[in-house]
Amino acid sequence: MTQPTRNVSLFELFRGFATIGLLGFGGVAAISRHIIVEKSQWLSEKEYATILGMGQVLPGPNVVNASVVIGDRFQGVKGSLISVLGLMVPPICILLILASLYDNFSHLQGVNVALIGGAAAAAGMIIGTGLKMAQKIKPGVAGWLIIVAVLVSILVLKWPLVYVVLGLIPSALALTYWLSKK
Incomplete structure (x- = not known):
């Protein structure tokens, strides 16, 4: 893998991975590619696919593994830590709030219907991302x-x-x- 062509600050890593974590409904694979490759242009399509592939064969969540590698690439161990914290902390805070709300309102039929719809949308995003990556990587x-x-x-x-x-x-x-x- 090539060396980074530009420096990505710790703040940029945190903000980028926090955005991924906050927008990654049903999984972060779809939005992580968009943020890392298209929006922030930290990596090329091929570099991202390589790092994500490494993340998939290692134990643990693939995008968390990729965040460690990407953070390390730009800022060393500090970058790895900041990237993982950005990816995990904001969504965990939201999850705790939503779990509390679900505990109070799970008896309502509309809540369960909304969850099923959200799961279908997330599956569609994952399929779409896979097809988009396949087109660009050939x-x-x-x-x-x-x-x-x-x-x-x-x-x-x-x-x-x-x-x-x-x-x-x-x-x-x-x-x-x-x-x-x-």
């Missing part, structure tokens, strides 16, 4: 074969995500290597 034959294998494994065969990831990582590496030798 995965090639190996990438599309892996994408199809993941979708079939999860949607058709109903395999647990952890088995799909653990099983397809070696397959993806082997396939990519084999196709690059052709």
Whole structure:
């Protein structure tokens, strides 16, 4: 990975990751790409995909893992800490408030309907982000074969995500290597 072309301050890291945390309804993957690649231009599309991919194979939430790497890239250990705090603290404060409100109003039918609608919107955002990233990265034959294998494994065969990831990582590496030798 290349060295950063510009310096990103601790405040910028906190503000960027706090924005990601606050706007990441149903997951932060969709908005994190927008903030990091498009709005702030901290990373290129390829750099972001690489860091997010590393975050996915490490234990823990992928965007939290990516925030550690990105924070470290620009500000070292302090940057990692600030990025994670920005990503986690504001949403946790809001979550505590919402949990208290839900505890008081969960008996209302409208509350449950709103939660179902929010979950559907979040799923749509995740699918849209994946498609947008695939268009810009241009995965090639190996990438599309892996994408199809993941979708079939999860949607058709109903395999647990952890088995799909653990099983397809070696397959993806082997396939990519084999196709690059052709």
